[in-house]
Amino acid sequence: MRVFKVNFLRNSLLFLVLVGLMGSCSPIMLISRYDELTDKTVNELQQKTSTFLEKLKDEIGTGEANYTNYKPFYQDVKASLNTLLIRANAIDKNQITIDQIILLKRNIENLEALHKLGFGSLEQLTPIENAFNSSYTAIIKLQLAKKQGESK
């Protein structure tokens, strides 16, 4: 009888520990969930940057390509990135996306600094375009992976 009681208590304790470990049964979250607004905003920014670069390529070597004509683009994109950063900061376990947005904003500022110095030829835009394509693809790729991860 005593052995039975000890075994019963031990098994009950083990069971309770196991239940405790499982918590509320919600899945473990190591990284933020997919955020539709982040995905949408990054896609919009990608579109704006792409349009900007295509227009600049057509105008390079003319006065139309001057920085002053493009100031509204930089203001608009930087404002969108600030808004996106505030949202990203409000999401739990979102540090990777936060860091990506900060780096993207810095690259817009670097692009602006280059534009102020002036673009002398089309070839100067090629590595910039490649870098922005890689950056946007990377951010969107992570968002989509989060989305796919949720459906599994």
Add this chain to the structure above:
Amino acid sequence: METIDYSKLIQDMIAAAKEKLNNQWNNVKPYAEKEFKSYADNVKMIVQMKLDGTINEEQARLQMTIQKNSITIVLLTIEGLGIIAVEQAINAAISVVKDTINTAIGWTIL
């Protein structure tokens, strides 16, 4: 000026990423290799423009910073993909335990 071995640069980047990612390397290998190659190509273009004198030092520095930030964004995504894979593995294991216990008990406790 010392010449840059761009193939070695790509291989060194792959080796460093592979070491950090261990088992998850194979999942991100095609994407990482493509992006590392693109980074090396861009660096090569910038170095050439500086050597040709089509851009000055300040422009080269800004161009290089854009490349550095861009490849960091890519590496952050690779890190994130690894975290998602670990998260899925943990949740799959928990799900197995949950199913086993619920089945054994005969009702949904977990």
